[in-house]
Structure formats: C-alpha cells, structure tokens
Amino acid sequence: MPPLLEVRNLMTYFFTRAALVKAVRGLEFSVDTGETLALVGESGCGKSMTALSLLRLVPEPGRIVEGEILFEGQDLRRLPPEEMRRIRGNQIAMIFQEPMTSLNPVFRIGEQIGEVLRLHKGLDRGEALGAAIDLLDQVGIPSARQRIHEYPHQLSGGMRQRVVIAMALACDPKLLIADEPTTALDVTIQAQIMALLDTLKRDRGMGTLLITHDLGVVAESADKVAIMNSGLIMEYAPVGVVFDRPRHPYTQGLLACIPRLGHKKARLESIASRVPVGVDLPPGSTFLDRCPEPFAPQRGKLPPLREIEPGHFVRCWSC
Amino acid sequence: MEPLLEVRNLRKSFSVSSGPLGSKRHSLKAVDGVSFSLAPGETLGLVGESGSGKSTAGKLILRLLDADEGQVLFQGEDILKRSRKEMRPLRRQMQMIFQDPYSSLNPRMRIGEILGEPLKLHGLAKGNAVSDEVMRLLATVGLAEEHYYRYPHEFSGGQRQRIGIARALAVRPSLIVADEPVSALDLSIQAQVINLLQDVQKEFGLTYLFIAHDLSVIEHISDRVAVMYLGRIVELASAEALYKNPRHPYTEALLNAVPIPDPALRGERYLMQGEIPSALNPPSGCPFHPRCPYAQALCSTTPPPLADQGHGHLASCHFSGDVGRHRRPVPGP
Numbered sequence: 115m116p117p118l119l120e121v122r123n124l125m126t127y128f129f130t131r132a133a134l135v136k137a138v139r140g141l142e143f144s145v146d147t148g149e150t151l152a153l154v155g156e157s158g159c160g161k162s163m164t165a166l167s168l169l170r171l172v173p174e175p176g177r178i179v180e181g182e183i184l185f186e187g188q189d190l191r192r193l194p195p196e197e198m199r200r201i202r203g204n205q206i207a208m209i210f211q212e213p214m215t216s217l218n219p220v221f222r223i224g225e226q227i228g229e230v231l232r233l234h235k236g237l238d239r240g241e242a243l244g245a246a247i248d249l250l251d252q253v254g255i256p257s258a259r260q261r262i263h264e265y266p267h268q269l270s271g272g273m274r275q276r277v278v279i280a281m282a283l284a285c286d287p288k289l290l291i292a293d294e295p296t297t298a299l300d301v302t303i304q305a306q307i308m309a310l311l312d313t314l315k316r317d318r319g320m321g322t323l324l325i326t327h328d329l330g331v332v333a334e335s336a337d338k339v340a341i342m343n344s345g346l347i348m349e350y351a352p353v354g355v356v357f358d359r360p361r362h363p364y365t366q367g368l369l370a371c372i373p374r375l376g377h378k379k380a381r382l383e384s385i386a387s388r389v390p391v392g393v394d395l396p397p398g399s400t401f402l403d404r405c406p407e408p409f410a411p412q413r414g415k416l417p418p419l420r421e422i423e424p425g426h427f428v429r430c431w432s433c
Numbered sequence: 434m435e436p437l438l439e440v441r442n443l444r445k446s447f448s449v450s451s452g453p454l455g456s457k458r459h460s461l462k463a464v465d466g467v468s469f470s471l472a473p474g475e476t477l478g479l480v481g482e483s484g485s486g487k488s489t490a491g492k493l494i495l496r497l498l499d500a501d502e503g504q505v506l507f508q509g510e511d512i513l514k515r516s517r518k519e520m521r522p523l524r525r526q527m528q529m530i531f532q533d534p535y536s537s538l539n540p541r542m543r544i545g546e547i548l549g550e551p552l553k554l555h556g557l558a559k560g561n562a563v564s565d566e567v568m569r570l571l572a573t574v575g576l577a578e579e580h581y582y583r584y585p586h587e588f589s590g591g592q593r594q595r596i597g598i599a600r601a602l603a604v605r606p607s608l609i610v611a612d613e614p615v616s617a618l619d620l621s622i623q624a625q626v627i628n629l630l631q632d633v634q635k636e637f638g639l640t641y642l643f644i645a646h647d648l649s650v651i652e653h654i655s656d657r658v659a660v661m662y663l664g665r666i667v668e669l670a671s672a673e674a675l676y677k678n679p680r681h682p683y684t685e686a687l688l689n690a691v692p693i694p695d696p697a698l699r700g701e702r703y704l705m706q707g708e709i710p711s712a713l714n715p716p717s718g719c720p721f722h723p724r725c726p727y728a729q730a731l732c733s734t735t736p737p738p739l740a741d742q743g744h745g746h747l748a749s750c751h752f753s754g755d756v757g758r759h760r761r762p763v764p765g766p
Contacts, residue, residue, distance in 0.1 A: 156619035156620060156621060156622075157590075157619055270708055271483075272708055273708075300482040300483055300646065300709075301482070301646065301647075301648070301687060301690045301691055302482065302686060302687065302690045302704075302705050302708075303482075303708060304690065304692075305689070305690035305692070305704055305705075306704060306706075308692070309704055327619065327620060328692065329620075329694040330649075330691065330692025330693055330694045331692045332694070333692065333693060333694045333695055333696045333698075333699065334692045334693070334696070334699055336696075353696045354696050354697070357694065357695060357696050357697075358697075367621065368620055368621065369694070371620055371621050371623075371624035372620060372624070372649070372694060373624075373627070373649040373650055373652065373653035374649060374693075374694060375648060375649050375652055375676060375688065375691055375693070376652075376676055376677075378652060378653060378672065378673070379653075381628055381631070382624040382627055382628055382653070383624065384621060384624045384625045384628060385621045385624075
C-alpha cells in the first residue's frame with residue numbers, strides 16, 4: 115500500500131521582480147496513516163511554503179516548478195482545480211498559527227463550522243448546526259450548545275484554536291496539516307491543544323504534518339522528524355533517532371542551543387547565525403558556510419540526502 | 434546588601450467598559466499588590482501567562498505607566514513621588530528592552546542616529562565623541578562599524594534586538610527591564626541574544642528584571658524567579674528551588690506543561706484544566722482555586738498570603754505542603 119502522502123522532489127520557486135527565490139528546493143518525505151511527521155526549521159526555511167504547496171495554495175508570484183505530491187497514490191499536481199477543491203478541507207485539512215485569521219469575525223462560530231458541513235457533506239442548516247455542536251464537544255469546548263451562537267472575538271485564543279480544529283475535523287480528513295498550531299498560545303493551553311490533537315489522531319487514524327520550530331513539541335508528539343534549512347531537508351529520521359543521535363551539524367546545533375528546564379548551564383551553545391534566504395544561494399549546501407565539519411573536497415557541491423542507517427537520512431558529505 | 438530596586442505593594446487597575454455603547458464600567462486589576470526586591474547585579478525572572486500582569490508590572494516600575502498605589506524604591510528612593518521632570522535624569526539609569534525590536538526602532542533613522550540620540554539627550558557625549566561611542570556600542574553587541582549608516586529594515590530580527598540592547602546600554606544604566614526580549618526570535622538567534630545579555634550583564638554589572646513566558650528561558654537566565662497569576666505573585670524563589678521543588682500548584686502546572694525536548698520522557702502527565710479567568714471577575718478566595726487540583730473549601734473563601742515556606746521560598750498557597758504530587762517525572766541532569 116502506498117503511504118497516505120508521499121512527496122517527491124518538490125520545488126516551489128518565487129518569481130519576484132528582483133530575484134528568483136527558491137523557497138522549496140527539492141523535498142522528499144512521506145506521512146502514513148495515523149502518523150505524525152514534524153517539519154522543523156527556523157523562519158525562512160520553507161516549512162510553511164511546503165504546507166501551502168501540498169494544498170496547491172502557493173501565493174503569487176510563487177509556483178510549484180517540479181515534483182510529485184502523491185496523496186493515496188494520486189498526484190495532486192495533476193488534478194483539475196475542481197477536484198483539488200474537493201480534496202482541500204475535505205480529505206486534507208489545515209490549521210494555522212493564528213486562529214483569528216482563519217475565522218470570519220462577522221459570523222457566529224456555529225455557522226462557520228456548519229458551512230463546512232453544508233458545502234462538503236451536503237447537510238441542511240439544522241443538521242449542520244447539530245453536527246457543529248458535536249464537533250465542539252469533541253474538541254473540548256464547554257457548553258457547546260451556547261457557544262455556537264458566539265462570535266470569534268468572544269472566545270479566548272485557546273478556544274478559537276479549538277474552533278479551528280473543529281472546523282478542520284468536520285469532514286473527517288485523512289491528513290491534517292498543522293502549521294505552528296500552538297505558537298500563539300500560552301504554555302498550559304498549548305499542552306491542552308497538543309493533547310487534543312494527539313487524541314484525535316489516535317481515535318481517527320489521521321496522518322498529521324506538524325510544522326513547528328519548537329523542539330519540545332516535536333519530542334512530545336512526532337513519530338518522524340524532518341529538519342529543514344533553506345528549502346531542503348537536512349536530516350530525516352524517527353523522532354527517537356533525531357534526538358538521540360542526530361548526525362547533521364545543523365540538527366546538533368539546534369538541539370544544543372535550546373535552554374532546557376532542569377539543566378541549567380552557564381552558557382548556551384550557539385550556531386552561526388545566518389539562515390540564508392533563497393536568494394543568491396551558493397551553488398552547494400547552504401549550510402556549508404557555517405558547517406563546523408571539514409569536508410573540503412566537496413565544498414561547493416550540494417550533498418545528497420543519504421540513508422546512513424535504515425530510515426535515517428542525512429544531507430551531509432561527512433556525516 | 435542594599436537592594437537596587439524594591440517594589441512594595443504595587444497596584445494598577447484599568448477601567449474597562451462593556452455593555453451597549455460601553456455603558457457599564459468595570460475595573461480590571463492588572464497588578465494587584467506586587468512586592469519584590471532586586472539586589473545589584475541580580476536577575477529576577479518574572480514569568481506568567483498572557484494577562485497575568487507581568488508586562489504592566491514592568492511598565493509601572495519604569496513609570497511608563499502610573500501606578501495607583503504602592504512604592505517603587507530605586508536606590509532607596511520612592512520614584513513614584515517624583516514629578517515627570519524629576520524622572521528624566523533617573524531614566525538614564527533604568528532602561529527597557531522590548532519584545533519586538535522592529536516596532537521599537539524608528540524606521541527613518543539610521544542606526545548611528547538611533548544609538549547616538551540617547552547619548553546626546555542625556556549629555557553623555559558631544560560632537561565626534563558621539564560616533565566614537567556608538568562604534569564602541571556596536572562592537573559590544575556584536576555588530577560591525579558598517580552598520581552605522583544602515584536603516585532598521587536592513588537588519589534581521591536578531592540583529593535588530595542587538596540594536597535594541599545597544600540602545601539600552603548607550604546611557605550606561607544600572608537596571609534593565611527586558612520584556613520578552615527573545616520570544617520573537619528563532620532558536621539559534623535566541624541563544625545568541627541570551628548569551629549577549631549575560632555577557633553585557635557581567636561586563637557592566639547590570640541588574641535585570643527579565644519578563645518572559647518561556648520557563649526554560651527564565652530558568653536559564655534568572656537567579657530568582659517570580660511567578661505571576663492574575664496580577665499577583667504566587668511564588669518567588671531561587672530558579673533552582675522553583676524548578677526542583679515548586680510550592681504553588683500553578684507553578685507546578687506551568688512546569689508540567691512545558692514540552693520536554695526528549696522523546697524518551699514522553700508519557701502521561703497531569704494537565705491543568707481550564708483557562709486563566711478574566712481579571713475583570715477574578716475568583717473569590719485564592720484566585721487559582723477553580724483550576725487547582727489541591728483546592729479545598731478554605732481556598733474558595735480565604736486568599737492565602739504570600740508566605741515564607743522556608744529558606745526564603747515564598748508561595749501563596751494554603752496547602753503548599755501538598756504540592757508536588759501531580760508533578761510529571763522530571764528529567765535529571
């Protein structure tokens with residue numbers, strides 16, 4: 115059986131007036147049913163553009179220039195816009211960092227969730243409202259029957275994100291793309307939302323693509339991890355392997371530079387600062403100029419993503 | 434040693450309107466009786482969730498907002514009694530670093546001017562000495578001389594925060610209030626800026642009030658930590674004691690909620706239910722009791738005082754001896 119989602123050699127470029135910006139430069143990864151893949155990286159590494167590419171929502175002047183996006187074996191890039199629309203929000207749902215941007219401020223939340231059900235499932239108004247109450251219950255919103263009559267601004271940030279999750283789940287998606295779903299939330303609310311996503315994933319066997327910069331969140335909820343830098347995957351492995359024996363110097367740097375509760379040290383490690391943006395990339399690996407490993411012969415050539423042990427891939431000449 | 438800063442019973446309410454056409458007025462107690470002291474060279478971390486009043490407390494101490502009640506003793510003198518004009522010479526000694534380094538830098542000014550202005554305003558340098566001093570500041574925070582003629586938009590987030598730090602350092606302050614100085618930055622940049630803050634603290638003997646929501650960052654940088662909930666300090670202790678042995682259930686819940694970057698420690702944990710209540714209508718008794726797993730009848734009627742639980746570890750909980758039962762397994766060194 116093919117994986118739920120398989121991405122092959124995905125490239126998304128932006129054709130701006132000033133320059134060609136290579137946001138995504140050739141990605142390979144897969145997500146299975148019931149599995150969470152975390153896409154991790156710092157701002158500008160291309161992780162959000164990857165998510166938008168999967169749904170074919172790349173904004174102008176960006177374009178997917180190459181690659182295959184196989185969802186249940188079917189290449190989404192080849193689908194006509196009509197069919198793509200049926201998949202979006204239905205079989206593949208997405209939640210964003212800031213819930214307020216995905217909610218319409220002038221509609222009651224019951225109507226907004228109901229709209230998804232009416233469009234994708236053909237329910238009538240009354241049925242849709244009933245189903246909306248069920249969904250709000252499932253995502254842990256207390257007194258859902260009253261809450262459906264409220265407007266987004268009447269809810270707290272955590273409650274809004276629960277509403278957005280309820281909307282995303284309305285059509286039983288097979289794949290959920292969550293782009294920094296808890297970054298705007300307080301830590302206790304973050305824990306609640308991550309626990310909720312975990313339960314939903316287990317109960318529904320949903321595949322999840324979790325986009326985040328928070329290595330704590332990754333450690334607690336991912337099955338597999340892809341570490342991204344400058345539009346490329348640097349390291350790709352099961353979560354235990356990435357945290358236990360990271361091989362790529364960038365992964366090692368990220369893990370070393372975070373402060374950890376209960377491990378107070380005098381000084382944090384730091385990796386060289388610059389995350390290069392896609393413009394004027396050097397011909398080789400963009401990590402080259404700050405890579406501490408010596409690998410002179412290959413300097414200037416992009417290393418391939420090599421499998422160094424089963425399931426553990428690293429983009430590095432010397433690892 | 435005499436404290437550099439002592440805050441006593443600081444209070445601030447805001448008037449909020451609601452109802453049709455804002456007909457109802459309510460008073461929101463943003464800071465509700467906060468007291469602590471800061472020794473010279475010390476870092477006190479102020480941690481809490483959004484709406485806990487931590488940023489308001491920082492602003493009251495610098496008199497960017499006027500307090501309703503209380504005292505802010507800076508080098509022994511109550512600065513809340515000073516007039517606006519009398520505050521000016523003091524502002525040199527108390528500086529602030531903001532969360533968003535971009536919105537706190539004038540986009541039309543070159544970096545050289547941004548850093549030179551406070552020097553001129555406070556009469557610390559004149560003529561050529563200004564640019565010499567600015568160059569020295571740039572070097573201190575790890576920027577290059579060529580950055581002198583650049584505009585803020587030409588810098589990355591981390592570099593902008595370095596400029597924010599340089600501007601605070603320009604007037605050679607003794608106290609710096611840093612409000613979420615690294616929370617907008619990427620991981621690798623965050624580490625560099627934290628290191629820089631620690632370096633300049635050592636070099637210039639600075640005292641920090643470090644306001645943040647990230648417990649890992651707070652624990653790393655602070656000597657002591659104060660935890661705020663609904664406008665009050667609920668626990669205050671050394672960073673180590675607070676982490677190892679929290680005495681307030683809210684602190685315990687916060688520590689439990691921090692995701693640990695180690696998949697081996699994954700597992701069930703006690704999760705605090707509910708959300709921080711509205712400060713417009715705070716719960717009776719102990720403000721934490723509706724969410725507290727240790728709460729008993731007493732808690733809903735009588736607010737617990739912030740009391741010493743031994744070795745200067747302050748916590749405001751009637752049953753602080755019970756706290757710890759819901760702690761998730763903690764990673765040891």
